[in-house]
Amino acid sequence: MLRPWLSSGAVRALSRAPRSLRPILIPRNNFSSASNLQIDRVPLRKQLKQDAKSLKAQKKQRKENEEASRQEWELTVGVEIHAQLDTAAKLFSRAATSTSATPNSNVALFDLAFPGSQPKFQPATLLPALRAAIALNCQIQPVSRFDRKHYFYQDQPSGYQITQYYEPFARNGYIDLFDYDGIAPEDGERVRIDIQQVQMEQDTAKSQEYPGPTSTQLLDFNRVSHPLIEIITLPQIHSPATAAACVRKLQSILQACGAVTTGMELGGLRADINVSIRRRSEVLGGLGQRTEIKNLSSFKAVEDAIIAEKNRQIAVLESGGKVLGETRGWTIGSTETHLLRGKEGAVDYRYMPDPDIPPLVIGEDLITRLQESLPMAPDTLLLQLIGPEYGLPIEDAKPLIELDDGARLEYYQDVVDILHKNGLDKSTKAVLARMAGNWVLHELGGLLTKADQTWHADIVPAQSLADLIDHLKRGLVTGPMAKQVLASIFDGDRRPVPQLLEEDNLLLRPLSREEYISLAESAIALNPKMVEQIRGKQLGKLGWFVGQMMRMGEKGRVEAPKAEMILRELILGEKA
Template identity: 50%
Template sequence: MSRVPTAALSKYLLQGQVSRQGCLRLTRSHLSARALALRPAIASHCRSLHTQQAAPEASLSSSPAPPPSHVPLRKQLKDEAKKAKAAAAGKKKKNASNQVVPGWELTVGIEIHAQLNTAKKLFSEATTSFNDESNSHVAYFDLATPGSQPHFQKETLIPALRAALALNCDVQPVSRFDRKHYFHWDQPAGYQITQYYEPFAREGRVVLQPRDGIAAEDGDGIAVRIQQVQMEQDTAKTMAQPGETHWIDFNRTGVPLIEIITRPDIHHPATAAALVRKVQILLSAVDACVSGMEAGGLRADVNVSVRRTADGPDAPLGTRTEIKNLSSFKAVEDAIIAERDRQIAVLEAGGAVEGETRGWAIGSTETRRLRGKEGEVDYRYMPDPDLLPVVIGDDLVSHLRDTMGQLPDAEVDELVDVFGLTAKDALSLVGLDGGARVEYFWRVVEALQAKLGGGAGTIAEHPGCFQLAANWILHELGRLTSNPHDESAQDLGLTADGQCQRVPVESLTDILAFLYQRRITAKVAKELLWVVYRGTVPAQYASVADAVETENMWFRELAEHEYAALADQAVEGQEGIVAQFAGYKKYPEGKLMFLVGRMIRLGAEERIDPKNAESVMRRLLEEKYVPGLKRA
């Protein structure tokens, strides 16, 4: 048999075309008389198989139908992919419109585990470690070495108390530790020490507002009750290796956690995600939590159940399932939606929801079963006989409450009411860099007040200057480090007390003051910010003012007649554009800005104020270029 060319095979496989040459050729000389007689029946049978439909038996004498038109395989695959994508898009709703399922009520309770900001572990003097060499900070008790005893480290209680106060909890004067028994390789003792029966804090609440990102169905806000906050030890870190091998890092064993358990007060997925986000912001604001969800310092487990709304509000809640270890705010919302829909589908099909623990993978569309739900009896809670009760004095609680500082809600209110920021910008400013960004803002505000020479009313006298400062600190500073292709881009070096190593407060204050006073242009201001960030100030120039003076970057604006001359040049040859300003129904703002843009390009950009250029062009259109033009 002769070799079949690659092109012929390609046409056959991808386009369904049969070659007329070589071994693919089928001629009459190769067919017997019997095969020729059976040919019509074979063709009919093949068509039946192709369409997968039952066809009546064809007689030998019937003439064959014309062969079906062949569709290339590549096109078939593309069409099938488009249909699948369209079907998925039809089923999947945006989360904003997927908060409620008619006829059903969702109920959610959340357990949040947060790593405390402490130097020592909960029951040993080993150092807390997150990025150090594996198993380099491990005490005998962390490994459950026989004869080792737990020693409660009192300093770990301080960030836990700050967290409880930020969550509006009642601190208990006496609390006790319990053993929660289960066996896993990440728990060498066979039990975890926690506070199940007598936690150190109870009955708190977190108030969520629309600006926190709650579901629209929750209206003006919702208060989520905190059942209790308890201290407990973290487990070891499991690192999966190729095959069935797992490595264990005991550095994390015994790291102090708090577990925040809410009441089942949440009924919408977006509100659940908003609560976790709000708790993270609160814990960061009072310096209780070492890191957020993005760094693994905070994890959430959600308990989900559904019931029919027709059963009434007094009907018992449905069987709940727990989704473990959600590591992002989006995962919280998406996992709740997926599990809610799964439970509703089970109940509508006549089945029963099983109490179980389920898992969630990022990018998934459904939860997966992990194991049957353990009950309290399975854990065999018992008081830990090796640990004494924890007694907390009122004087300590009062001192921490008085020195806790301003909480995020009050700070956001001040940014909105005093500085005129939007709620979104205010929340972003408070939440960025663990609160360090907003501390930097307050330092810049203080420096600007001194720069502008005003007293207590400086902010009211110059609101635009402080709004400009907020915008630059929120957006322009972020752009400095946002380019992943720039090897020189580094962290801003913000500290908790509001200092910035890369852009000192004094340098940014000078840039903003010069820009607000119109002594430099916005373009020059951005160039100066980049120069400061790169360290050229103070390495090459003594200060921002020295850089402006040395490089002759002061803004020397054009005179009125110079703007007018530029406007004459800009409209030259643009008769069609200018004509659109005569007899308009709606003022052509876009055409106006086109002409202003020509003015800026024709002139010296560093000497042009765009607002003044627009004002001159608008006036000359009315007075000179289009006489009798009505005012917009």
């Protein structure tokens, strides 16, 4: 450790001295003589500007490198999604499915592979799987079969996983991705990704590792045989952003049709990504050697892991090496993927038809009934929200669909329905719908973020928010006062909004024109220089004067649009 050349007592004395009198303490080996001692002082603001400029330059360089890489190398990505189905029972036993039950409390003998126990397919588990396949535009196979995929690991008690490898229940589907889904700009406005197959399979046990000298691993067999679907796309994706958009879109479709328990955020959906690289000049030679990145648990992880693996493969090939077929992992915050094991193939898994499970036969009448009862698809719902009925900007419509597993959208629609009961004309209904979108997403969302709370519909009753928006639209309360009332309701005030406004004396009592002029003249008199700046076309400073008038006036009575109108009249000579 480097030490200053002053004694500890001297250091303590200097620390109590005024800052302007303190010397700068420099370790001995930082200079060779007094003559070459030089201290460079950089002002903080200048340093921050330099740092920001450096970061901007780095981002620009990274973007240029990415573009150059894209011109020379073609990235190809395939996606495999494992999603937990929303069912009451497990796939091959009557044990309950639960993510929160006491560990190892919902386990049947078959789940633990007890000798002599037999699988019994639970027909109800097929329903959410079929809804998912129909929503993904798949062809439902009238007959499908289950296979055994052999591998040995502590979370797989039987030594094999039951899946559908040879004859899955659904094939040949697709999803469409649009520019508003976040696909890469080079993919244009729309790209279609084909789905090779959707298969049912059982989940494994949940492992929990505890670090320490013994490296203990605990296993919770509640998750064994939880019904899964695996969705396998064709390798048709050529950018990390589009791959992340694909996973995000798949999750939204599965949630919209009620097929899955939760999304990626809570572990109900996991993504495996297959990545390969080839030179664009070698496109006739087929795809490059692929590697698989396992168990990605967020959309950002999907994008970041693909970028890292692409760069790794390019570096290997440019150095004369050879990309090996491997299974690799990814840690959030990393810049490189890491090797897990060599890549297994069908031979390694020794797939074989399961002799204990009969074929699964699906009737056409069941498919038709499910098609007729399927909820609205996310894309259709988005078009409805940005259409004339709601008139939302797409920046608001998409979060409403995606947030909180659709619960935020249901709440928004409840608020709009209450507002529409007032029997207003269509144009006013659209205005109220846009106002409701803003308040549900931004005002209420801001309170949730500030309080670090998760969404639930009772946090502010839909009736209360609708009443508040109605009062605001009718000019009975100002915007700032409405935000204050929303915060009170958020904090637990359950009085009806009309009662709350009346009892707390928050209803707007409009100022007269004379009162607005008096406030404006007082503000103007205190700030003559700023008045001249506004007359010099610095109109943005009008907002500052509006704020001064709102501070000077009685709380809740000054309306910003009227205040600005009076200011424009007095300062700029504009007539209303």
